[in-house]
Amino acid sequence: MGKPTVHDIAKEAGVSLATVDRVLNARPGVRGKTVEKVQKAIGSLGYVRDISAANLARQRQYRFAFLLPEGQSQFLQEIRRAIAEAAVSNIADRSEMRVINVSLQDPLSMMRVQQEILEKNIDGVAIMANETPTVRDMIMRIKQAGRIVVTLVTDQPKSERDHFVGVDNVASGRTAGVLMGRFLGQREGKIAVVVNSTNERDMAERRLGFDAVIARDFPLLATLPSLEGRGEQDLPAEITRACLDRHPDVIGLYCAGAGLRSVTKVLEERSMAGRVTVVGHELTPLSREALQRGVVDVIITQNVGHLIRSAARVLRAKCDGVDIVESQEKIRIEIVIRENLI
């Protein structure tokens, strides 16, 4: 015999199909004793509702939105690509996934987005944004409207998000630190650290983990104060040049955020490529190519495809009130060098 169906439950519990249906869908008009009978039957038969059949009958359409910050960073582009890919694959079965870009600096933009989510009956949102009170408030209001919220890449731990899809950035920074330290061997020198902005949570956490490891395990190495690229075009390159001028004994470069392009450019223009150990984050076409050329030694990354698929699956599961497969949704901190490049 195949899987038990509602008919089997009805037979087992000695009630009618209609009653089983009432119990399953928590409709009123059933005595407590009867509910128990049915639930016992469900338990003993090991019935599990066929969600796809249920959704088919229910005509359920899921509407999910990915809230992404505006910008054209390589990482963001990868994210967008992965979303587009997931949208057509079977993960998106019966669910529509749209991308909403939001300017995180602009409260008006945020309000508009929030409106859109509530008006357009979006069932769940995956939010990728820096941790700010504004974002936290938005999450709170979306949750109050009964929607599902998962945070993506950057967590908002103090918000009431249902789930976080991403990695532990402190551990990520620690990983970078260990690899930097060990790759540098017993050499003595300084490590320059480039971040986007010191008040972005990711950057701060990575830096924290990185510094802790270097301080603890590699006494011959010293990390310099953060160089802030602020997401601008030429700034990262300039400050990197300035830093290298000031500190000729820089033997390592940790690129905790964007700006890897500029940094590698500077190294190459000074023919220091390969002589300075470079550790960066996020695998993109650019960083991949830099790895291949040997300008960058290690990239710490998270699989973007996995990230998006996981977010989609979690949103679905939360909407259905179904358990998620923990191990499948755990995003790993990946270490990529030239040799294990996909």
Add this chain to the structure above:
Amino acid sequence: MGKPTVHDIAKEAGVSLATVDRVLNARPGVRGKTVEKVQKAIGSLGYVRDISAANLARQRQYRFAFLLPEGQSQFLQEIRRAIAEAAVSNIADRSEMRVINVSLQDPLSMMRVQQEILEKNIDGVAIMANETPTVRDMIMRIKQAGRIVVTLVTDQPKSERDHFVGVDNVASGRTAGVLMGRFLGQREGKIAVVVNSTNERDMAERRLGFDAVIARDFPLLATLPSLEGRGEQDLPAEITRACLDRHPDVIGLYCAGAGLRSVTKVLEERSMAGRVTVVGHELTPLSREALQRGVVDVIITQNVGHLIRSAARVLRAKCDGVDIVESQEKIRIEIVIRENLI
């Protein structure tokens, strides 16, 4: 209007539902011109088949089997656990997954398994086995019976398997080599290599990649001939001891196959733990613990959960004649150190 359905296509193409159905399911008896008409309608309406409805209607039950070698290695246990987990999760939706243990040395056992697969109407098999003519023959016969075959962990490139789920072991060995070399810094010395058996394809490939990198990039390091553990209890420890006695200048230990337990034991009994750089393969409870204790420096691994889920998805896709999402099924070579341990 919602998503287009088969009815919409029929209307658009000016044909009947039955014809649309024939085209969609590639049934015979439709003129080429008609097929085109229908496909044009599908394209212009942007129709996508509702997979859950299709599966519901099809009432298709998939029967898959995982052929695993007998044995109780940690890696195998992890594989079994992952299969059990996948069997109950939604990946196994409408599909039943069983494990068949087979003694690869025993041709009779092989024959019996082959019989079982053919008789019990198994739709697809995932095979994990060393590359031998016997296995290749078995795959051929299973394929001839019209079943799907994917190879797992170890490929059988010369067979007619439909797909390989696993990593490139040469690249895996190269990765191990680079990490070994860089972790050892500028030191000079020897590297002992422990394998299960030199005529297992995986081992040979890993060793190949490892040696190539060491030879090319790390002239101060020399790799010793393989120590064969042969899957026995105490042998790996013994030969490791012997090797360390003979070569006091061993500064690195590459464990390409099983036997990590014995190897670490020997290092610890000689208080060499932490002083010899150890690189191993496959993350298991044991190797994880060794990483945490600092006895092992790096583990090169593949995510077992991903491996099994991927195999299940591929089997499904091949049975349905559906395309697979390449990027999702690509198994990555993962580098694990203490800091990025899940």
Add this chain to the structure above:
DNA sequence: TCATAAATGATGTGCGTACCTCAAATCAAG
């Protein structure tokens, strides 16, 4: 005990697709 309310049963329809049968239309070849 009877009226009334509450609980339950019986039954039907529809979701989007697969698959089957049989009749009708169309086609190719003689």
Add this chain to the structure above:
DNA sequence: CTTGATTTGAGGTACGCACATCATTTATGA
């Protein structure tokens, strides 16, 4: 133009479930 084969149409049933309606049974309280 006829014959036989091929192609197409029409329609039904099923999958597992949700949801609705109405009839019937059972419990509750006066």
